[in-house]
Amino acid sequence: MGGLGAGSIALIAIVALLIFGPKKLPELGKAAGNTLREFKNATKGLADEDDKKKDNDKA
Secondary structure, eight states, X not given: OOOOOHHXXXXXXXXXXXXXXXXXXXXHXXXXXXXXXXXXXXXXXXXXXXXXXXXXHHO
């Protein structure tokens, strides 16, 4: 299965613009970015805890 092509991305952007309007899209993008950043930080913290646990088990 292929990824998203340029045409698919453009279609998604047009549909999002029609549904949410031009004033709401930047707010939605910012919220999505903040959510992804928080998720990344949380998963990084979990990975760090796992690494510390493995190091303690080896010692």
